[in-house]
Amino acid sequence: MRVTGAAYPPRLSQRCTADIDISGEQIELYCDNELVSQTSFEQLTLSDSVGNLPVRVSFPDGWVFVPEQNKDIDCLLQKKGRKSLRIRKIESNLWLILVSIIFCVAMLFAGYRYGIPWFSHYAARMLxxxxxxxxxxxxxxxxxxxxxxxxxxxxxxxxxxxxxxxxxxxxxxxxxxxxxxxxxxxxxxxxxxxxxxxxxxxxxxxxxxxxxxxxxxxxxxxxxxxxxxxxxxxxxxxxxxxxxxxxxxxxxxxxxxxxxxxxxxxxxxxxxxxxxxxxxxxxxxxxxxxxxxxxxxxxxxxxxxxxxxxxxxxxxxxxxxxxxxxxxxxxx
Known part of the structure; x- marks a missing residue:
């Protein structure tokens, strides 16, 4: 499986067009069609995936690969136990975010208006x-x-x-x-x-x-x-x-x-x-x-x-x- 994106050399901000080749447990990084790094799946480090923010794939020698789309490396994310594409879509859905905020505010209000007074009523009698x-x-x-x-x-x-x-x-x-x-x-x-x-x-x-x-x-x-x-x-x-x-x-x-x-x-x-x-x-x-x-x-x-x-x-x-x-x- 070949994934296109960009790569950054160790300790440098220089950017190059890159690909990673995912073959079983072996991951190879190519920069301008030249092999620059390779590692096993266990040694690979992936950053947290939040919404639509790009995931950074770090190699042990310092090379960093950023895919064009996070969905292209969804298989890596799932193997590493990170959020799948479906979860990331939910995180970036504005309507769901708005509904979640309203729900949280409603729960806080209900807890303050009804939950705490109810608990206080009985707790005062148990002291x-x-x-x-x-x-x-x-x-x-x-x-x-x-x-x-x-x-x-x-x-x-x-x-x-x-x-x-x-x-x-x-x-x-x-x-x-x-x-x-x-x-x-x-x-x-x-x-x-x-x-x-x-x-x-x-x-x-x-x-x-x-x-x-x-x-x-x-x-x-x-x-x-x-x-x-x-x-x-x-x-x-x-x-x-x-x-x-x-x-x-x-x-x-x-x-x-x-x-x-x-x-x-x-x-x-x-x-x-x-x-x-x-x-x-x-x-x-x-x-x-x-x-x-x-x-x-x-x-x-x-x-x-x-x-x-x-x-x-x-x-x-x-x-x-x-x-x-x-x-x-x-x-x-």
Whole structure:
């Protein structure tokens, strides 16, 4: 079998018209019809064939042969275990490349949108109890750099904690014991940490006009604890970070990823779906304990007024807008 192409002498860029003669296991190279090199098939070296790029056939003495068309040496490629002509055609097919790109993007999107949340939901429930407790403690330590010591009187703090103990007795079993912490800040807010800790900020406690209004907020945060929302989000954020770090080669400890993600989530909030789920948990609890969810609607009214004072638009908030939440609380 004779294949036409071009040849390059050892360590020279000079080009000459050449042929190779393939006879069984023996390969002979002819440059301008003169035999310049020969070798056995085992000693022959072929470059990788990518798309339509020419394959370089290297001889042990340094001669290099480049065929006019890769298909002419397809038999050599197959013997060397390289890509066949059919595979090279697939690699150079623009439509197949485009379809492959779209498929990969779709798989990445599906994994991020559905796969990671699904896995995070179950992984958060499989973690040993000491992991959420440890992560929650570390997140609170970091958040304490932003907060001040609470100014709520100790007697009032004790009364709130005692009331929460009574609430827990009338609710479904919590995955973690609920612990109430008080901190001071400029914002009326409350949030639940992994491990069952709920932090109440002084402006929120002072804003509530009744115990039932404050209990509505606490029950909302207990809904996050019950559904393990915080841990689910942390696993999801950490898993995403670990995947990205693995792809980029910049890896670090998963626990540190969780703590860093926890501080970020506490500052940006949970998803709106999680907030709605916690609202429904609180509403059902209010109806069971107080036979009305109106105190929660009233508390949302007070928080909406605070939000307007702070000039924060709804689209910047991770929570559903207050009109939706108030209407939900007042629906039968």
């Amino acid at each position: 040993p109890e000491r992991v959420p407790a440890f992560v929650g403690e570390k997140i609170l330590e970091q958040l304490d750099e932003q907060f001040e010591t609470s100014h709520i009187p100790a007697k009032q703090q004790q009364a709130i904690r005692a009331r929460v103990d009574l609430l827990q007795q009338q609710l479904p079993p919590m995955p973690f014991p609920v612990k109430i912490e008080f901190r001071d800040s400029e914002i009326a807010n409350a949030f639940a940490l992994p491990g069952g800790t709920i932090v109440l900020l002084d402006p929120l406690v002072e804003l509530a006009e009744s115990d039932q209004q404050l209990d509505g907020v606490i029950l909302h945060e207990m809904g996050h604890v019950y559904h393990r929302h915080m841990m689910t989000r942390l696993v999801e954020s950490s898993l995403t970070a670990v995947v990205v770090a693995s792809l980029t080669g910049d890896t670090s400890g998963v626990v540190h990823q969780m703590i860093g993600a926890g501080v970020f989530v506490m500052n940006t909030g949970l998803s709106r779906d999680m907030e709605r789920q916690a609202d429904q948990f609180a509403k059902q609890a209010m109806l069971k304990i107080y036979h009305t969810s109106e105190p929660m609607a009233a508390m949302f009214e007070l928080l909406r007024q605070q939000r307007h004072i702070q000039h924060m638009p709804d689209w910047l908030s991770s929570h559903p807008n207050f009109s939706e939440r108030i209407e939900s609380m007042r629906q039968p």
